[in-house]
Amino acid sequence: MDTATLDAMKATLRGPVIGPQDxxxxxxxxxxxxxxxxxxxALVRCTDAADVMAAVDFVRDNGLELAVRGGGHSGPGLCLVxxxxxxxxxxxRWVRVDPVARTAQVGGGSLLGDLDHAAHAFGLATPGGIISTTGVGGLTLGGGHGYLTRTHGLTVDNLLAADVVLADGGFVTANETDTPDLFWALRGGGGNFGIVTSFTYRLHPVDTVGVAITLWPVDGTRDVLAWYREFLPQAPEDVYAFFAAFVIPPVPPFPEELHGQKMCGIVGCHTGDPSRFEEAFTAVQEPGRPTFHFTTRMPYPALQSMFDALLPAGHQWYWRGDFFDRIPDGALDVHLKYGENIPTPLSLLHLYPVDGAAHRVGPDDTAWGYRDAVWSGVVAGVDPDPDNAEIIKHWCVDYWQELHPYSMGGSYVNFMGTGESQERVRATYGNHYDRLARIKRTYDPDNLFRANQNIEPARQA
Structure with missing residues (x-):
């Protein structure tokens, strides 16, 4: 971009336009x-929907490449170009809660922590994520799952409306009755269809929740996972627990003798009757006496932000994901092999439940392509040192490649990595890809919004 073009953009927009010389x-x-x-x-910090509309017009009319940044958590960096x-x-970055209607309208640049904080003041929440610094935009458009998913569904199952700036610079509010095809696509189709300047969510009564962390030595991975694959799907929907393999960090509540050890276990959340919280997790004794079992109750936003300090911005990340409807014996061996060889203290494997209430939504009701999945898995190599980038990448890719044959073939779009093939993108959107491509042709025929796990516009018949 030459100086004259950059200056013209600065004159067009209210928000700051930041160039390499700034x-x-x-x-x-x-x-x-x-x-x-x-x-x-250039990076354009838009102050409102009008700014976004003007920025889209400017980028399109000048033949420039475009990316959209919400919270900046995109693993492959698709928020920059x-x-x-x-x-x-x-x-x-703003939130407006209607406690009577139990809804929240949320600005497109907001973080999960903003929504959690505002809704919690009224004893309310909606499903989404486990790190409060995650942007609501990317998480929602990919589908969104978190501690409340088994009880209240995916994030997109609780999306009521979205204000969207389209590729032609126009503005629409998408919901079940207005532009319903666009609204369908936004619920799992990623950032392919426009820039969402605000989201409106349904909220649920959630205040203080039960939290359980139970750990075993990593060499017990086969037994623990064999138990977990039976326990979790049969548990009441107010019981949530994701499986993890990781290195114990030197922070509370973990005792000093466990710091630095490779462990496997579950992180659980209970949203039901508080008097039944401890009972809900008594089954953790079944795979063998845990090395560590911790239970407490805490405000929901405290649970949502529990891992923020362990995984701040600024680390090296490389991740890959897949959906799973089962955990066969062969997969147990893979998890044991790579769990015992976690390369750095922050690298991890998580299996997040996406069953329960999420299974009660029809397979074609939203663009989320895997309503029959039970877990959304992610392998993440993480380390603060750039010198370890290749080490964590190779561990992640090797782990994923050995585990992938046991998967359903596609991934949660937000867990896709850098440079994944178009075949992989198709597998991730599943049977909905062709319908999404037709909607893409309607709203973005020239593929202006392509800095994403891209759905190419369908060709005219």
Whole structure:
């Protein structure tokens, strides 16, 4: 982008336009994953929907590449584009809760922590994530799952409306009755269809929740997972527990003698009757006496932010994901092999439940393509040292490649990594890909919104 074009953009928009010559540039292009080092020609911090509309028009009319940044948590760095323009929604960070209607309207640049905080004041919440610094936009458009999914569904199952800036610079509010095809696509189709400037969610009564963390030595992975694959799907829907293999960090509540040890176990959340909380997790004794079993009750936002300090922005990240409807014996061996060889203290494997209430939504009711999945898995190599980037990448890729044959073939779109093939993208959107491609043709025929796990517009018949 030449200076004249950059100056013209600055004159067009209310929000700041940051170029490579500006002092803020290095910080503005920094995202959660420090492995990403892209250099946009400009970053536009939009203050409102009108700014987003003007920015889209400017980018399109000048033939520039475009990316969209909400919370900046995109693992493969799709919120930045080299030599193009990033539309940064971070100034649009606000939440308005209607406690009577039990809804929340949330700005497109908001983080999960913003929504959790605002809704918690009224004893309310909606499903989404386990790290409070995650942007609501990327998480929601990919489908969204978290501690409340077994009880209240996916994030998109609780999306009531979305304000969207389209590729032609127009603005629509998408819901079940207005542009329902677009609303369907937004619920799991990623950022392919427009820029969402606000989301409206249904909220549920959630206040203080039960939290259980139970751990065993990593060499017991086969027995623990064999128990977990039976326990979790049969548990009441108010019981949630994701499986994890990781290195114990030197923080409370973990005792000092466990620090640095490789362990496997579950992180559980109970949203039911508090008097039944302890009973809900008594089955953790079945695979063998746990090395560590911790239970407490805490406000829901405290659970949502529990891992924030362990996994702050600025680390090297490399991840891959898959959906699973079962955990066969062969997969147990893979998890044991790679769990015993976790390469760095922050690298991990998580299996997140996506059953329960999420299974009661029809397979074609939203663009989320795997309503029959029971777990959404992610392998993540994580380390603060750039010198370890290749080590964590190879561990992640090797682990994923050995585990993938036991998967359903596709992934939660937000757990896809860098440079994945178009075949992999198709597998991730599943049977909905062709329908999504037709909707893409309607709303973005020239594929302006392509800095994502891209759905190419369908060709005209």
């Amino acid at each position: 002092a803020e540039y290095s910080r503005a292009r920094t995202v959660y994953n420090a492995m990403i080092d892209k250099r946009p020609a 080299d030599d193009g323009v990033t539309i940064d929604l971070s100034p649009m």
